Amino acid sequence: MSEEGVEPGSARRRSAVLPAGVAAVVVAAVFVASGVIRGTYPFGSLSRSTNDLGTQYIPFYAHLWDILHGRAQGDLLFNWQSAFGVGFLADLGVDLGSPLSLLVGLFPRDQIDLAVFVITTLKLSLAAAAMAAALLTMRPGPRWVAAILGVSYGVCGWALDDGSYVPMWLDGLIALPMFFLVAEWSLRRTNRLLSVLVVAVFWLSNFYTAYMATFAGGLYLLARLLTSDLSWSLRLRSVVRHGVSFVLGMALVAPILLPIVTANDAATPSPSGIFHASAVDVFLSRLLPLSEGVGRTASLYVGTIALLLALTLPFNKFVPWLTRGVWVLTIVGVAFSMRWAPTQELWHGFDTPNGSQYRQAFVLCGLIVAAAWVSVGHKLPGPVALLGGAVLLALIAVLSDGSPLLTEHWLVVLIVSGAFTLVALGTIWLLRRTPRTRRLRWPVAAAFAVLLVVVAVETTWTAVVTDEQRAKILSASNAPWDDKQTARYDALREAGGWPEYRTEPGTTVTPNDPILLGGQGAGLYSSLLPHSVNQMMTSLGFGWSGYGRAARSLPNPVTDAIFSVGARMRLLEDGAPEINRSAAPPLVTVRRRLGNAVPEDVNAPNAYAVQERLLGSTVYEVPEYKGTRFATGEVKLVAACKPGTSAFLYMPRVGGRARLGDGPWYELSSTRRPGINTSSPMIGLGTVPATGIVLIEVRFGAAPQGIPARHAIGCLDHQALSTAVRRLRASGATDVEAGGHSISATLPAGSKGYAVVAVPKISGWTCSVGGGKAVVPRDYGGLMAVPLTGTADRVDCTFVPPGLLRGLAIGAAAAVVTLGIVGIGAIRRRRTTGLRSS
Known part of the structure; x- marks a missing residue:
């Protein structure tokens, strides 16, 4: 056997424990020393949470901590806190x-x-x-x-x-x-x-x-x-x-x-990069x-x-x-x-x-x-x-x-x-x-x-x-956890009423604020964010970033009613939390019939009509408007709405800022790097004046962009919204229970039509009515809808990650084969040893 041989015992092998231990200790010392010299956390005031470390991984670690300590809404299979409810097992496997x-x-x-x-x-x-x-x-x-x-x-x-x-x-x-x-x-x-x-x-x-x-x-x-x-x-x-x-x-x-x-x-696709080899x-x-x-x-x-x-x-x-x-x-x-x-x-x-x-x-x-x-x-x-x-x-x-x-x-x-x-x-x-x-x-x-x-x-x-x-x-770092974060975390826990209603933390600190700070909201930054969820939220007027992989919160009273948001946190100028409460329908509501699908208009999506369909009531006035473009590149839109209503603007593909009359400016966040990297959310601009004239000024960002020909402006009638919420509360579930990856609702006796569950309809959900056979729920504008029989007063839904059962079968078979191979090898070695000894 030459020195290149690989047979055991071909050369005396010294223990690797000491060199491995030395290498481990020195590497730890190097990494710590570099942090001390730079003054980064935990050795100084500079944050380590550059880019995705602060916006994605630390929030996911926080959610894992909550699961391990029994404080999370959800379990290893499902995450109730993010994107209004999505699977978690795949994110666990990818990130944790x-x-x-x-x-x-x-x-x-x-x-x-x-x-x-x-x-x-x-x-x-x-x-x-x-x-x-x-x-x-x-x-x-x-x-x-x-x-x-x-x-x-x-x-x-x-x-x-x-x-x-x-x-x-x-x-x-x-x-x-x-x-x-x-x-x-x-x-x-x-x-x-x-x-x-x-x-x-x-x-x-x-x-x-x-x-x-x-x-x-x-x-x-x-x-x-x-x-x-x-x-x-x-x-x-x-x-x-x-x-x-x-x-x-x-x-x-x-x-x-x-x-x-x-x-x-099933995830939201992002454009592939274009590879250019660097110079030699x-x-x-x-x-x-x-x-x-x-x-x-x-x-x-x-x-x-x-x-x-x-x-x-x-x-x-x-x-x-x-x-x-x-x-x-x-x-x-x-x-x-x-x-x-x-x-x-x-x-x-x-x-x-x-x-x-x-x-x-x-x-x-x-x-x-x-x-x-x-x-x-x-x-x-x-x-x-x-x-x-x-x-x-x-x-x-x-x-x-x-x-x-x-x-x-x-x-x-x-x-x-x-x-x-x-x-x-x-x-x-x-x-x-x-x-x-x-x-x-x-x-x-x-x-x-x-x-x-x-x-x-x-x-x-x-x-x-x-x-x-x-x-x-890289982009700016997120600051490590501090007293302000603790105050926000405590405020959200105190305001929480899950599953009676959702508590929306917003996405002010990170897109993953719901799992970092607590609550149950729209925010989720994950490469596995379901495309169907992104499409549903976009159609409702939600904004996003990261090519659609980072869902953002939308402070809008109609979507709050749709998703049973009863408490919402906003941050004051000094960073302190303020909790705003509102009456919200239960997570499971009953509809006599499902509204008709909203016609798609690629050039001018009507998010107001989509919201009304899922709410089940007409609450917006969507006026025609005229636009004037000035030499400076600014655009002014003029429309007419009922005085006292709230004016909203939805331009998902526009970047810049907008305001109503002489009111404050609000950001439009759409950017193109090189494709559409972010989408602007629907923004509330203020109250329509007594004249009923809606005058909106838009200033573009880096490059002037086109204004939608229609459906950009909507005026919300708060009285109509309050009436709709009261009706949903009166006919909705009397009790809702949420498990780690399940949800159950007790309905008023004799409920007919459909039970609409304010949870995204993604693959993996099955529902049963009155303990009957479990079936896949219908898709109602991205939400789950379960047909009712008219006699049952209970709906039970359970989520099992797609691929899990098949994976368990494959894993069990692999375990059997592995043990079999090991067992056969052990038998052969015993026989060989016996023959040699005899």
Whole structure:
């Protein structure tokens, strides 16, 4: 068996516990130190909650905390608080699937930001430890180098730049080295059950980055097979074993994966991004320290030491030529795959993101670190290899010199780190040349300490620069939880009356205020927001952002009545909460008949008519109007309405601001980047004056836009609305009960027609009347409508996420097959052992 063999016991393997532990501790120290230096939370006043971290992930962690502590309206299957009621299992799998997410329950709720920071740090540390362990499993080598490379991977550029503010992606950072381990176990024909469980855990944690890590793990296995001395039959068996492990592991978590796939198919689509490969100098510059380009380029930094060691591989004579060739081609091939649109789409599941377009960059970081270990593991590179690596590093620096992503002092850091590396490794090489010094340990220990310090200082400096530059590029951060948030949270809990009525928190702080602050409202920011819900809310006049994936609250008395909003929070100028209450119909109302469908008018949608249909009463006057465009680009609309009514304006595709007469200005938020990124909500402009003349002035934003020819103005008659609400309350449910993923209502005796449930009609709901057969409810303008028999006085509806039952069946079958394979293997081993002993 040659040194490339993979049989167990082919070489003495030293414990990986110590280097893995060192790597984990140093990575945690680096991440914490960078926060201390920058003064970010929890070490200073600057917020860490950049972009989606504050608007999406922290609110979802808060909701998980509520579920774990029994305070949420909903459970793991359904979320009553967001978007007036949507499924939650798929969001749980996408954003909170990691078992580490459960740690949030150990923190106080007002310390959610701290919990997320701790979980993020722990994920980075686990990634570093996993990589150190995987490298030592790959082949024996200097444990101190394994620790250094583990650190280099744990705080690689992708981890610092892309993953640190998207915690769910960091599960992929851990998954990659763990999938390297699965590949090693496939080669050695060991750990059958553990291989399946590892795959299952990380496909559960975050299927998106696990998908990328799975491809990378396959490339790693291919490289290992091509450089091994196993027979071709054993190589084929290793591939089959590896594939079976992944198929079974993914099948085990089908109860989560299938609901995610189903929810994704039903989600609001967002336009695919247009991929443009960055210039070569920009691409290469991301390999170097102190570079930053979040979302624009691939974050490939792994530290100068790891990069230099990887670059010695082509010149290290101690590494067989085939091994050198295979690993160099693998690295180059993956790098080129990130610069060609078809393979770039493959890495992202055939969908080019419209945000960060190099989300798979951690894969190349991991392969570069593995290549560095291949060079070191055979034998520390000598002077020729170190010189060759230094020349390649210098060439990368020269080619990258014009990149605008390199910040001040990058060259100094590169030269100093490279010089320390060359001196330290050169010293060890010289010591091992003579018998007198070959067995000395303290010089090696000193070199390890020096290089570890160099890695820690360089990565900390890079982390500080990365965070500083990223904060300038991405949108403003949300402040961590404070006393104002506590006051809002307490006010909403005090005003709550669920399920008698909804308490709307608005979407002032984040689009996910209902799960961050409490209550039950329209707000939800999720990539899995159902398209049907988005369409329903848009037709009613609600606004949205994020290409339709972030639903926004609508302060409108008619939609409040439709969705049984009995209390609404608004924020005063000083940020203090104020609760406004109103009479609201119950969540389940009874209609003798369902109103006729509103004719669609693509050019001028009539949100007022849609609201009236779901309310069941006419409450708006929708007048004709005339518009005048001035040379300045402003437009004035003139219409006539009943004095004393409230004037509303609905221009979903217009950005700018509008006002009634000389009243205050109100924002119209529609933007185009490059398509329609946000949609403006219906806005209330004030009371129609005694003259009955409605004069509305519109000032456009960046570019003048067209005004709808009709249906833009509506005047609400509050007296008519009050009459409609009284009628719905009188005929509606006398009692409503809401479970984790169910709702039941007791109706007045003899109710006929339809029970309309003020919950979005999405796939997964079934309802029964009077304990009868459960059927799928009708779609009534996006709400659920259940036909009544005239004799039953109770309606019961239950939600089961689409794909869950099928997933449970697949998962159970996979568990049986896995246990069967493990059992058969155990029987064969016993027989083999018995034959040998006899």
